[in-house]
Amino acid sequence: PPVIRREDYSPPDWLVPDISLDFRLGAERTIVRATLQVRRNGSHRRPLLLNSEVEAIHRVTLNGEPVNYWYEDQVLRVPIEGESATVETEVRIAPRANTQLMGLYESNAMLCTQCEAQGFRRITPFPDRPDVLSRYKLRMSGDKALYPVLLANGDLVASGEGEGGTHWAEWHDPFPKPCYLFAMVAGDLVANRDTFTTMSGRKVDLGIWVRAGDLPKTAHAMASLKAAMKWDEEVYGREYDLDIFNIVAVDDFNFGAMENKGLNIFNSRYVLADPDTATDADYDAIAGVVAHEYFHNWSGDRVTCRDWFQLSLKEGFTVFRDQSFSADMGSHAVKRIEDVKMLRAAQFPEDAGPLAHPVRPDSYIEISNFYTATVYNKGAEVIRMMHTILGPERFRAGTDLYFSRHDGQAVTCEDFVKAMEDASGVDLSHFRLWYSQAGTPRIKARLVNRTEGVHVALEQEVPPTPGQPVKQPMPIPLRIALLDEATGRPTDERLIVLDKASDEIALDGAPARPVLSINRDFSAPVIVETDRSAVDLAFLSAHDDDPFARYEAMQQLMLDTLTAAVSTGGADHAPVIEAVRQTLTDANLDPAFIAEAVLLPSESFIGDRMAVVDPEAIRARREALRADLGRTLEPLWRDAYRAHVANRYAYNPAAKGARRLKTIALGYIAATGAPDAAALAKRQYDESDNMTDRQGALGVLVNGYSAERDAALQAFYERYRTNGLVLDKWFTTQALSTRDDVLDQVEALAGHPDFTLANPNRLRSLVAAFSVNQRAFHDASGRGYRFLADMILAEDKLNPQTAAKLVPPLGRWRRFDEGRAALMRAELERMVATPGLSKDVFEQASKSLA
Ligand code: HT7
Numbered sequence: 001p002p003v004i005r006r007e008d009y010s011p012p013d014w015l016v017p018d019i020s021l022d023f024r025l026g027a028e029r030t031i032v033r034a035t036l037q038v039r040r041n042g043s044h045r046r047p048l049l050l051n052s053e054v055e056a057i058h059r060v061t062l063n064g065e066p067v068n069y070w071y072e073d074q075v076l077r078v079p080i081e082g083e084s085a086t087v088e089t090e091v092r093i094a095p096r097a098n099t100q101l102m103g104l105y106e107s108n109a110m111l112c113t114q115c116e117a118q119g120f121r122r123i124t125p126f127p128d129r130p131d132v133l134s135r136y137k138l139r140m141s142g143d144k145a146l147y148p149v150l151l152a153n154g155d156l157v158a159s160g161e162g163e164g165g166t167h168w169a170e171w172h173d174p175f176p177k178p179c180y181l182f183a184m185v186a187g188d189l190v191a192n193r194d195t196f197t198t199m200s201g202r203k204v205d206l207g208i209w210v211r212a213g214d215l216p217k218t219a220h221a222m223a224s225l226k227a228a229m230k231w232d233e234e235v236y237g238r239e240y241d242l243d244i245f246n247i248v249a250v251d252d253f254n255f256g257a258m259e260n261k262g263l264n265i266f267n268s269r270y271v272l273a274d275p276d277t278a279t280d281a282d283y284d285a286i287a288g289v290v291a292h293e294y295f296h297n298w299s300g301d302r303v304t305c306r307d308w309f310q311l312s313l314k315e316g317f318t319v320f321r322d323q324s325f326s327a328d329m330g331s332h333a334v335k336r337i338e339d340v341k342m343l344r345a346a347q348f349p350e351d352a353g354p355l356a357h358p359v360r361p362d363s364y365i366e367i368s369n370f371y372t373a374t375v376y377n378k379g380a381e382v383i384r385m386m387h388t389i390l391g392p393e394r395f396r397a398g399t400d401l402y403f404s405r406h407d408g409q410a411v412t413c414e415d416f417v418k419a420m421e422d423a424s425g426v427d428l429s430h431f432r433l434w435y436s437q438a439g440t441p442r443i444k445a446r447l448v449n450r451t452e453g454v455h456v457a458l459e460q461e462v463p464p465t466p467g468q469p470v471k472q473p474m475p476i477p478l479r480i481a482l483l484d485e486a487t488g489r490p491t492d493e494r495l496i497v498l499d500k501a502s503d504e505i506a507l508d509g510a511p512a513r514p515v516l517s518i519n520r521d522f523s524a525p526v527i528v529e530t531d532r533s534a535v536d537l538a539f540l541s542a543h544d545d546d547p548f549a550r551y552e553a554m555q556q557l558m559l560d561t562l563t564a565a566v567s568t569g570g571a572d573h574a575p576v577i578e579a580v581r582q583t584l585t586d587a588n589l590d591p592a593f594i595a596e597a598v599l600l601p602s603e604s605f606i607g608d609r610m611a612v613v614d615p616e617a618i619r620a621r622r623e624a625l626r627a628d629l630g631r632t633l634e635p636l637w638r639d640a641y642r643a644h645v646a647n648r649y650a651y652n653p654a655a656k657g658a659r660r661l662k663t664i665a666l667g668y669i670a671a672t673g674a675p676d677a678a679a680l681a682k683r684q685y686d687e688s689d690n691m692t693d694r695q696g697a698l699g700v701l702v703n704g705y706s707a708e709r710d711a712a713l714q715a716f717y718e719r720y721r722t723n724g725l726v727l728d729k730w731f732t733t734q735a736l737s738t739r740d741d742v743l744d745q746v747e748a749l750a751g752h753p754d755f756t757l758a759n760p761n762r763l764r765s766l767v768a769a770f771s772v773n774q775r776a777f778h779d780a781s782g783r784g785y786r787f788l789a790d791m792i793l794a795e796d797k798l799n800p801q802t803a804a805k806l807v808p809p810l811g812r813w814r815r816f817d818e819g820r821a822a823l824m825r826a827e828l829e830r831m832v833a834t835p836g837l838s839k840d841v842f843e844q845a846s847k848s849l850a
């Protein structure tokens with residue numbers, strides 16, 4: 001398949017300032033008529049090229065006359081003599097047969113669209129690229145009984161009854177937009193309606209559209225939306241610009257949600273919540289995703305991307321915005337820890353593997369493979385570093401300038417950085433490397449005593465990545481402080497920017513016995529190695545005034561202990577146990593923070609720090625430390641459990657933290673092998689008044705062999721079998737079990753009548769969850785690899801985009817022993833050799849082999 005390169009960008013030959021669309025809706029067949037007003041862009045004689053991946057092209061006219069068009073390689077070429085013209089097309093599409101869930105498709109009897117990145121071409125012929133901006137007018141008509149609600153971007157301008165039980169609606173969107181932001185929905189839906197008055201006093205009608213039975217589950221999404229609208233006004237000065245803002249929940253969706261102008265379409269898992277069916281993590285995710293999509297109205301819709309290489313322009317920036325929003329709505333410390341955990345779980349391995357790419361990639365085969373943790377999460381860290389370097393006021397001046405300078409335009413990451421520079425006067429030339437160089441920088445830091453005082457000696461190395469064998473040193477902002485080992489007090493924090501391969505920086509005012517606190521608040525997305533001893537780390541885990549650094553010290557202590565245990569077969573657990581004891585008994589700490597701090601690093605994170613990953617040894621040593629922590633501190637775990645067990649459900653940061661700590665304590669009690677542990681967990685399961693506690697108890701039970709386990713799994717299934725989102729949790733919980741027979745269970749679950757490849761959430765709930773179960777997935781027999789490859793190949797026939805997202809765990813073969821590496825490679829080779837493989841999976845699998 002052809003490779004698309006960033007350096008080959010050229011502006012569009014033809015612009016389409018206006019488009020009118022007419023849809024005659026039907027699930028089996030929908031007829032789409034489009035009228036494009038086109039205008040030549042620049043002086044050239046090239047034809048108009050329209051991307052087209054529709055079922056059938058019925059008719060093409062030019063200025064009202066039939067035209068000799070030419071259709072080849074999914075491109076329709078229309079020769080045009082003049083400088084502007086009217087091009088009309090009529091095509092047929094088949095929403096029900098659309099299993100890719102791109103373009104117009106059917107989900108649960110509703111018709112809906114997904115156009116980013118390249119779905120619009122599956123609806124109607126069009127120059128499907130983000131730098132062609134058009135004003136849209138749309139008319140749709142369909143069966144009123146099947147589709148009583150007809151929604152699209154912009155404002156509803158007219159509606160009425162048609163013949164034969166049909167009705168119609170017309171929507172106009174006054175804001176020019178790229179076609180990837182086009183959306184329409186037709187279905188039997190009801191709305192949770194509300195209003196928001198913007199800072200200039202305009203009233204906006206809000207609607208969250210769902211199936212009738214789901215209406216009671218929309219309150220949290222609505223509250224989140226209103227909070228996000230207010231926050232964007234207060235923090236970024238951004239006001240909503242249309243009179244209507246609608247959200248629609250859809251069950252079959254390839255991604256989390258989509259920011260279509262005025263009509264966001266959401267995976268229902270990021271809309272629907274009540275305490276009985278959604279966990280605290282679900283509630284948090286809903287708030288975050290609702291905010292993210294809403295924030296795109298400015299960072300993505302009003303100012304969009306020139307080409308898909310610039311994806312992080314909107315995604316990195318918008319993730320940073322949603323992270324900041326969620327931090328402001330709850331605990332900054334806990335949110336930062338969660339975001340860093342996510343970065344380390346998803347982005348660091350990507351950056352260290354065969355699919356590593358810069359935040360602004362240089363080439364792709366299939367753009368949907370580039371909606372990655374690097375573009376999103378590392379992209380957000382890049383924006384955060386600019387915020388750190390410039391400070392909040394200059395950063396805000398930069399975003400103001402960016403929005404005013406580029407409103408209504410399709411621009412580049414370079415334009416964003418330039419606006420930051422122009423508004424702040426800070427030179428960011430060197431900083432631009434963060435967009436172009438892949439790989440996670442590694443820093444070595446140590447304190448050295450010089451005659452003039454204490455210095456911090458720093459070295460950096462950026463590892464080679466595919467296509468980038470040699471790297472330049474990056475500018476790395478590091479927040480640093482020294483803690484006095486005698487008093488526990490910190491010196492003032494300072495921000496240093498390491499911009500050379502190595503440097504030594506004097507730290508004035510150092511105490512007599514300083515301990516280094518570095519990369520505070522995770523100021524840069526890097527791996528820091530220090531020579532700090534277990535004593536230093538334990539000290540920081542008890543005293544550091546920066547909550548992230550405090551958490552990090554504990555993680556490092558645990559990681560050092562576990563990596564030593566894996567390589568030598570055993571290690572001294574005492575420093576970790578003492579540090580956990582300190583944290584658990586510190587009455588000044590928030591339970592939500594304690595919960596994060598006392599959790600051991602994940603098996604994959606431990607593996608990421610090893611030269612050759614040994615999944616069995618990691619599991620064994622981690623479980624040994626867990627059991628030791630459980631046994632030695634058992635009275636404290638039981639205290640923590642009792643302290644929170646009787647709480648009535650409420651959704652607020654304190655109650656969430658209490659629930660989290662309670663279930664983590666339950667896990668440690670179970671790790672001791674205490675005879676009452678299963679009964680305790682079953683009681684929590686039976687008596688809980690919310691899904692967080694219920695799923696938490698199930699997650700503890702599922703790792704054991706008790707009768708309570710089977711009873712709880714059965715009860716869960718019976719209670720929630722008709723609720724797809726909750727049933728997903730049932731699959732995931734079992735796929736993540738630490739039991740030795742999990743592979744048998746997962747294979748059996750793939751044959752369960754409720755398992756289906758047609759719904760991406762269900763597929764991910766079992767298959768993606770299993771692939772992060774490090775011990776089971778990497779079973780030395782290769783059975784886990786075969787299972788995953790079989791699933792990918794089966795899914796590829798229906799939904800290549802979703803299939804391709806499952807490939808990366810197999811691409812980590814270089815990190816494993818020869819036996820496992822050969823087995824993983826064999827599965828990748830089998831995929832690449834499969835006739836009819838999609839370019840989506842081909843790109844991921846072939847790059848993973850290289
Ligand atoms: N901007 C949205 C991306 C998206 C997407 C991409 C590929 C295939 C399907 C998709 N659905 C949504 C989501 C976001 O970042 O807000």
Ligand code: ZN
Nearest residue numbers: 292296315318
């Ligand atoms: Zn986004």
